[in-house]
Amino acid sequence: xxxxxxxxxxAGKGTVAQRITDDLNIVQISTGxxxxxxxxxxxxxxxxxxxxxxxxxxxPDELVIGLLKDRIAKEDCQNxxxxxGFPRTIPQAEALDxxxxxxxxxxxxNxPDELVIHRITGRRICRECNAVxxxxxxxxxxxxxxxxxxxxxxxxxxxxDDNEEVVKKRLVQYKEQTEPLIGFYKEKGILADVxxxxxxxxxxxxxxxxxxx
Ligand code: AMP
Numbered sequence: 001x002x003x004x005x006x007x008x009x010x011a012g013k014g015t016v017a018q019r020i021t022d023d024l025n026i027v028q029i030s031t032g033x034x035x036x037x038x039x040x041x042x043x044x045x046x047x048x049x050x051x052x053x054x055x056x057x058x059x060p061d062e063l064v065i066g067l068l069k070d071r072i073a074k075e076d077c078q079n080x081x082x083x084x085g086f087p088r089t090i091p092q093a094e095a096l097d098x099x100x101x102x103x104x105x106x107x108x109x110n111x112p113d114e115l116v117i118h119r120i121t122g123r124r125i126c127r128e129c130n131a132v133x134x135x136x137x138x139x140x141x142x143x144x145x146x147x148x149x150x151x152x153x154x155x156x157x158x159x160x161d162d163n164e165e166v167v168k169k170r171l172v173q174y175k176e177q178t179e180p181l182i183g184f185y186k187e188k189g190i191l192a193d194v195x196x197x198x199x200x201x202x203x204x205x206x207x208x209x210x211x212x213x
Contacts, residue, residue, distance in 0.1 A: 002103050005085075068083075
């Protein structure tokens with residue numbers, strides 16, 4: 001099964017994907033994680049991408065599309081995947097359409113802007129395994145031990161672009177360039193909405209229902 005998780009930053013796409021991939025026996029593909037990996041490794045692509053990412057802008061389509069296609073071609077994607085953060089523009093969606101990949105369902109996570117900003121400023125990511133946490137008591141999951149990943153013990157870090165100033169730019173960019181994808185996939189009859197301002201367990205359950213419904 002091949003799925004797309006659509007929604008603004010902080011909607012819970014990555015967190016929910018991490019909770020359901022094992023059950024579905026599919027992999028999560030986050031273009032943000034792939035790009036951050038390239039930045040960390042100091043590859044040519046990473047160096048080109050960094051200036052856009054730090055500034056809350058989208059990395060140019062031609063760079064991201066190539067990265068995604070290479071990732072999808074890997075062995076572990078054969079049983080299916082969740083695309084988390086791709087496509088983010090109409091040309092990216094069209095590139096997916098013209099590839100051999102068939103998308104079964106697109107889950108659209110709906111969340112108000114104020115909650116996005118709150119969640120994003122409290123978000124922390126494991127530097128080893130990319131697991132997502134939140135330090136605010138009203139946002140889950142909180143790490144059991146401060147600054148440490150529950151899954152692998154890795155150090156939890158705040159992403160450079162997870163600050164209020166950059167997230168506001170990312171929200172503007174989302175509305176301008178990514179939101180049109182809602183109509184694009186609605187027309188294809190494969191879009192399902194999920195209310196993403198509920199507690200995490202409810203969002204996970206609603207997502208599972210939306211996938212099987
Ligand atoms: P994310 O981890 O999904 O929030 O992505 C972090 C940043 O990586 C974004 O703000 C963009 O700069 C870049 N990025 C991730 N996915 C894409 C994409 N599909 N197209 C363009 N840029 C992307």
